Amino acid sequence: xxxxxxxxxxxxxxxxxxxxxxxxxxxxxxxxxxxxxxxxxxxxxxxxxxxxxxxxxxxxxxxxxxxxxxxxxxxxxxxxxxxxxxxxxxxxxxxxxxxxxxxxxxxxxxxxxxxxxxxxxxxxxxxxxxxxxxxxxxxxxxxxxxxxxxxxxxxxxxxxxxxxxxxxxxxxxx
Amino acid sequence: xxxxxxxxxxxxxxxxxxxxxxxxxxxxxxxxxxxxxxxxxxxxxxxxxxxxxxxxxxxx
Numbered sequence: 001x002x003x004x005x006x007x008x009x010x011x012x013x014x015x016x017x018x019x020x021x022x023x024x025x026x027x028x029x030x031x032x033x034x035x036x037x038x039x040x041x042x043x044x045x046x047x048x049x050x051x052x053x054x055x056x057x058x059x060x061x062x063x064x065x066x067x068x069x070x071x072x073x074x075x076x077x078x079x080x081x082x083x084x085x086x087x088x089x090x091x092x093x094x095x096x097x098x099x100x101x102x103x104x105x106x107x108x109x110x111x112x113x114x115x116x117x118x119x120x121x122x123x124x125x126x127x128x129x130x131x132x133x134x135x136x137x138x139x140x141x142x143x144x145x146x147x148x149x150x151x152x153x154x155x156x157x158x159x160x161x162x163x164x165x166x167x168x169x170x171x172x173x174x
Numbered sequence: 175x176x177x178x179x180x181x182x183x184x185x186x187x188x189x190x191x192x193x194x195x196x197x198x199x200x201x202x203x204x205x206x207x208x209x210x211x212x213x214x215x216x217x218x219x220x221x222x223x224x225x226x227x228x229x230x231x232x233x234x
Binding site: 024035110 | 177181189193197211218219220226
């Protein structure tokens with residue numbers, strides 16, 4: 001379809017532009033997470049959140065969830081910055097992102113938080129969308145079971161002798 | 175720089191501006207200086223961006 005709308009030169013240019021912008025976003029979000037998690041690990045810094053949002057945060061800290069999230073943020077930040085297991089980091093960070101978005105946008109809702117809450121969801125959401133082609137089967141309505149270790153490898157550089165395409169298990173007739 | 179790289183720089187510059195507005199409260203909340211948090215993330219992202227542009231040119 002894209003070949004029908006764009007020439008191969010346009011597609012190549014678009015790919016390069018998109019790659020550079022996604023890379024900028026990946027590095028920004030990775031550094032953002034590394035700083036947030038690393039600051040807590042090194043200094044124990046906890047931001048002062050007003051109202052019921054602060055009470056929720058303190059309850060999380062009492063349960064140990066807040067600390068776990070900060071250590072995970074640090075790890076996911078390293079994964080994004082080193083360009084290793086990027087999709088896994090983005091998927092695992094999403095629950096914390098949704099929490100931050102909800103807390104900042106609807107609970108705390110001060111002018112600055114109305115900006116930073118959606119910003120967090122934008123960063124994680126756009127990056128997840130950018131890499132979601134690797135899990136495109138997630139939006140297929142009907143799938144046959146496929147164990148992780150039996151999945152075809154995608155997104156990796158192909159050898160010259162791998163040009164013939166084999167049907168994937170989810171495409172086989174049931 | 176190629177046209178595509180200039181377009182990518184423009185998009186990332188707009189994203190950086192959004193980060194600065196969000197962090198400082200410029201125009202919508204009480205002003206505060208850009209946090210170390212955002213300075214760190216912006217520095218890493220731009221240094222990385224320049225690296226990837228350089229590497230792309232080197233590999234042709």
